[in-house]
Amino acid sequence: MTTTTGIRTDLYVEVQQYYARQMRLLDSRDLAAYADTFTEDAVFAHSADREPARTRAGILQDLVEFHRRFETDPMRRRHHFTMLDVVFCDGDEIHTVFYALVVITRPGARSEIRASCVVTDVLVRENGELRNKSRIVEIDT
Amino acid sequence: MTTTTGIRTDLYVEVQQYYARQMRLLDSRDLAAYADTFTEDAVFAHSADREPARTRAGILQDLVEFHRRFETDPMRRRHHFTMLDVVFCDGDEIHTVFYALVVITRPGARSEIRASCVVTDVLVRENGELRNKSRIVEIDT
Amino acid sequence: MTTTTGIRTDLYVEVQQYYARQMRLLDSRDLAAYADTFTEDAVFAHSADREPARTRAGILQDLVEFHRRFETDPMRRRHHFTMLDVVFCDGDEIHTVFYALVVITRPGARSEIRASCVVTDVLVRENGELRNKSRIVEIDT
Numbered sequence: 193m194t195t196t197t198g199i200r201t202d203l204y205v206e207v208q209q210y211y212a213r214q215m216r217l218l219d220s221r222d223l224a225a226y227a228d229t230f231t232e233d234a235v236f237a238h239s240a241d242r243e244p245a246r247t248r249a250g251i252l253q254d255l256v257e258f259h260r261r262f263e264t265d266p267m268r269r270r271h272h273f274t275m276l277d278v279v280f281c282d283g284d285e286i287h288t289v290f291y292a293l294v295v296i297t298r299p300g301a302r303s304e305i306r307a308s309c310v311v312t313d314v315l316v317r318e319n320g321e322l323r324n325k326s327r328i329v330e331i332d333t
Numbered sequence: 334m335t336t337t338t339g340i341r342t343d344l345y346v347e348v349q350q351y352y353a354r355q356m357r358l359l360d361s362r363d364l365a366a367y368a369d370t371f372t373e374d375a376v377f378a379h380s381a382d383r384e385p386a387r388t389r390a391g392i393l394q395d396l397v398e399f400h401r402r403f404e405t406d407p408m409r410r411r412h413h414f415t416m417l418d419v420v421f422c423d424g425d426e427i428h429t430v431f432y433a434l435v436v437i438t439r440p441g442a443r444s445e446i447r448a449s450c451v452v453t454d455v456l457v458r459e460n461g462e463l464r465n466k467s468r469i470v471e472i473d474t
Numbered sequence: 475m476t477t478t479t480g481i482r483t484d485l486y487v488e489v490q491q492y493y494a495r496q497m498r499l500l501d502s503r504d505l506a507a508y509a510d511t512f513t514e515d516a517v518f519a520h521s522a523d524r525e526p527a528r529t530r531a532g533i534l535q536d537l538v539e540f541h542r543r544f545e546t547d548p549m550r551r552r553h554h555f556t557m558l559d560v561v562f563c564d565g566d567e568i569h570t571v572f573y574a575l576v577v578i579t580r581p582g583a584r585s586e587i588r589a590s591c592v593v594t595d596v597l598v599r600e601n602g603e604l605r606n607k608s609r610i611v612e613i614d615t
Contacts, residue, residue, distance in 0.1 A: 205342045212431070413554075445587065
């Protein structure tokens with residue numbers, strides 16, 4: 193087991209807080225604001241059956257396309273991130289791994305787990321703010 | 334995205350710990366102890382079909398009434414709070430937003446998600462202890 | 475409600491990070507590495523229908539036996555720990571309580587909650603690293 197020494201407490205909490213805000217943007221379907229949490233040159237791979245989206249503009253376009261499937265499916269979606277591991281920092285890059293549960297609720301139906309995932313992020317800081325340089329989502333199948 | 338600057342690490346962790354203890358009280362049906370985590374003048378809105386409960390005494394009475402429905406339904410209930418955002422502090426008030434999953438287990442049945450919620454809290458400190466001045470629960474439907 | 479005063483922020487975050495790494499080991503079926511997160515004289519009680527496993531070697535043997543049932547059941551398992559409470563520190567021992575959701579995914583099927591649990595740990599530090607001296611898992615039934 194890798195030593196936990198050297199992972200800064202402040203950073204760990206800042207990442208938790210960043211994820212809470214970032215994912216509320218996506219869950220409220222504010223796709224432009226969610227895309228804005230990625231760097232200009234970011235990579236976002238979120239589905240095994242889609243090519244990774246590249247660049248912030250490309251990520252936004254991909255999000256808009258992907259979310260068309262929800263237009264006729266009025267589900268409420270919540271992303272729960274747990275088990276955060278700030279694995280290491282390499283220069284300006286913060287490498288994290290965590291679990292994600294995607295819980296959906298459709299009108300008149302019980303909430304259910306739509307996906308169980310492992311997410312690998314690389315974060316960087318721009319003007320003091322954290323942003324995703326990459327996000328790789330592996331969905332359990 | 335609002336800057337994360339200025340959210341104190343110590344406070345974020347203290348709120349996490351507070352929620353863990355507070356919700357274990359409710360999940361163990363210690364309604365009086367749970368009500369005691371609210372201030373004397375608190376407001377607690379937890380169901381769309383019920384008026385918000387007001388004052389600590391009123392919250393306890395509401396809890397007792399609400400939990401009568403569980404007397405004939407021996408379910409075990411667990412509140413999982415995730416994605417904590419300590420949004421801002423305004424004077425003595427600490428404003429938070431987070432997700433809640435309510436997971437229930439009935440004898441002989443699989444555990445299931447009973448509710449997916451967004452919770453908005455205002456916390457204050459009394460004699461050094463955090464307490465809820467208000468809690469607004471919005472349940473996904 | 476017990477006072478939160480005196481729970482050190484650094485320790486709380488270190489425990490969160492420790493659990494993230496520890497449980498990724500179990501979820502990836504690296505049973506030897508998971509057993510190695512326990513002390514030589516540790517106790518691990520994880521199922522009501524099994525005697526607690528004792529000593530690190532005994533825990534590993536128990537894990538191997540227990541996981542045989544999964545050999546013909548290709549499920550992906552994820553342990554989500556939430557609501558961490560670092561209850562108190564007693565000398566070198568760190569006492570924690572938290573909730574655990576075990577989410578499984580079988581090929582071609584929806585993810586589901588396999589178990590909802592309350593976990594009580596005693597952690598100690600060996601060569602600077604956290605380890606479990608005991609873990610008692612109570613599964614909601």
